[in-house]
Amino acid sequence: MKKLNIAIVGLGNIGSYLFKYLIKNKMILAKKNNCIPNVIYLSAKNKNRKRKIKFNKKMFLNNYLDATKKEDIDLIVELIGGAEGPAKKLVFKALKNKKHVVTANKALIAKYGDQLSKIAEKNRVNLEFEASVCGGVPIIRSLKEGLIANKINKVFGIFNGTSNYILSSMEKENKSFNEVLHKAKKLGYAESNPKSDLNGEDVAAKLKILTSLCFNSFLNKNIHVEGIKEIDKDDINYAKKLGYKIKLLGYTELIGKHIYQRVHPTLIKNSSHVASIDGVLNAVIIDGIPVGKSIIQGEGAGPAATTSALISDISSILRGNIKFPFSISNKERKNLNFKQISGRSFSAYLRFEVVDKPGVLSNIAQIFSKNNVSIKRLVQDPNKNKGSSSIIIITHPSKDSSLNRIINIINNRSYVKKKSKLIRIDDN
Numbered sequence: 001m002k003k004l005n006i007a008i009v010g011l012g013n014i015g016s017y018l019f020k021y022l023i024k025n026k027m028i029l030a031k032k033n034n035c036i037p038n039v040i041y042l043s044a045k046n047k048n049r050k051r052k053i054k055f056n057k058k059m060f061l062n063n064y065l066d067a068t069k070k071e072d073i074d075l076i077v078e079l080i081g082g083a084e085g086p087a088k089k090l091v092f093k094a095l096k097n098k099k100h101v102v103t104a105n106k107a108l109i110a111k112y113g114d115q116l117s118k119i120a121e122k123n124r125v126n127l128e129f130e131a132s133v134c135g136g137v138p139i140i141r142s143l144k145e146g147l148i149a150n151k152i153n154k155v156f157g158i159f160n161g162t163s164n165y166i167l168s169s170m171e172k173e174n175k176s177f178n179e180v181l182h183k184a185k186k187l188g189y190a191e192s193n194p195k196s197d198l199n200g201e202d203v204a205a206k207l208k209i210l211t212s213l214c215f216n217s218f219l220n221k222n223i224h225v226e227g228i229k230e231i232d233k234d235d236i237n238y239a240k241k242l243g244y245k246i247k248l249l250g251y252t253e254l255i256g257k258h259i260y261q262r263v264h265p266t267l268i269k270n271s272s273h274v275a276s277i278d279g280v281l282n283a284v285i286i287d288g289i290p291v292g293k294s295i296i297q298g299e300g301a302g303p304a305a306t307t308s309a310l311i312s313d314i315s316s317i318l319r320g321n322i323k324f325p326f327s328i329s330n331k332e333r334k335n336l337n338f339k340q341i342s343g344r345s346f347s348a349y350l351r352f353e354v355v356d357k358p359g360v361l362s363n364i365a366q367i368f369s370k371n372n373v374s375i376k377r378l379v380q381d382p383n384k385n386k387g388s389s390s391i392i393i394i395t396h397p398s399k400d401s402s403l404n405r406i407i408n409i410i411n412n413r414s415y416v417k418k419k420s421k422l423i424r425i426d427d428n
């Protein structure tokens with residue numbers, strides 16, 4: 001049987017798990033793919049670090065870049081991480097030296113995916129990155145293969161387990177953002193520095209990759225990104241009373257001739273499928289023609305789920321054939337027109353914390369009317385002890401720019417006690 005010689009570079013959480021998996025399942029993978037996955041080299045930063053894996057010391061490459069030069073290596077699995085530095089050097093050099101590459105690195109692919117895919121295509125090698133988006137949820141291979149027949153109009157969902165855990169725990173346990181974040185770190189659901197999970201950047205990187213695959217476009221930086229840090233317990237509770245949950249959702253959608261990419265906290269109806277996805281799970285909904293709506297959900301991170309995705313990529317290379325990294329040739333990919341969301345319409349939840357005195361509500365209503373935003377529901381929740389009142393307004397679909405203008409105008413009024421909130425609603 002044919003063999004494919006593999007080097008794994010990066011032996012942290014993911015790299016060590018993948019190595020153990022490949023050793024244990026070598027023969028079954030060989031039978032399924034008619035080619036033996038043969039790990040012959042390993043590398044990481046610190047040669048002397050105590051690791052959970054056992055291997056022959058001769059396999060360890062002192063200089064990780066040697067993996068790109070060795071004649072006997074066919075495939076390099078990059079598991080270092082980060083868009084710059086060693087991961088970038090390794091992947092560029094590997095592809096230039098005609099090695100296949102498998103990576104779990106969303107930051108690298110979201111930033112340099114176009115350049116990398118051009119080198120891969122020119123040198124007729126594979127560049128696969130299933131594990132870079134939603135770990136064990138096979139969304140990339142689904143778009144590239146299982147759903148190849150479809151014209152995709154929209155992909156949306158929960159792409160970040162940490163933020164989903166935080167929002168669903170705030171709702172279930174009625175706890176504050178900081179209390180829940182502390183617990184998430186203790187349980188290992190949030191990293192010690194969870195910045196990119198909480199500010200939406202992690203979802204944005206994944207979404208850029210999916211957008212390119214859905215619309216045969218080059219990667220595009222025009223994406224609206226908001227995180228979950230501003231969401232407080234009161235928002236969660238008011239949303240609940242109104243029949244919604246708050247989720248950090250990512251959307252890529254084609255409306256008319258325009259593509260919108262956006263990541264923001266969203267009110268979604270309690271009865272919807274996405275609202276039922278709690279904890280660290282991810283869920284992706286794909287809307288295409290002729291298939292209609294498909295949903296894939298599962299573990300979005302962690303060594304086991306990520307290894308499942310890496311093995312899918314490695315198997316694809318074991319089976320042979322050179323595939324285009326972004327589904328079609330770079331010559332066929334387009335620079336499409338991506339629109340700012342300011343011109344798109346949304347229903348929205350707006351919350352104002354104001355001084356409880358006559359005239360405030362009518363002033364707010366006037367500002368809505370002057371900006372052509374019509375009110376669908378209004379809840380007033382006075383707090384007699386504090387002399388304040390929470391005003392929650394649900395709007396009919398309105399231009400995003402008008403909704404933001406209202407927030408800015410009202411924030412400047414003397415009766416406002418706290419920064420006002422705007423959370424878009426998913427009407428579907």
Ligand SMILES: NC(=O)c1ccc[n+]([C@@H]2O[C@H](COP(=O)([O-])OP(=O)(O)OC[C@H]3O[C@@H](n4cnc5c(N)ncnc54)[C@H](OP(=O)(O)O)[C@@H]3O)[C@@H](O)[C@H]2O)c1
Pocket residue numbers: 009010011012013014015043044045046047049064078079080081082086104105106131132135300301302303306
């Ligand atoms: N963790 C997850 O749940 C998850 C899920 C999906 C995707 N990913 C992606 O998978 C990749 C790996 O993540 P991870 O959690 O396994 O990270 P990790 O535990 O921090 O491991 C990183 C590895 O890279 C090695 N490394 C760092 N600098 C290096 C250098 N200059 N030269 C050679 N090796 C170097 C480290 O070596 P030492 O061991 O010697 O320090 C370590 O083995 C990242 O791209 C991440 O975004 C992770």
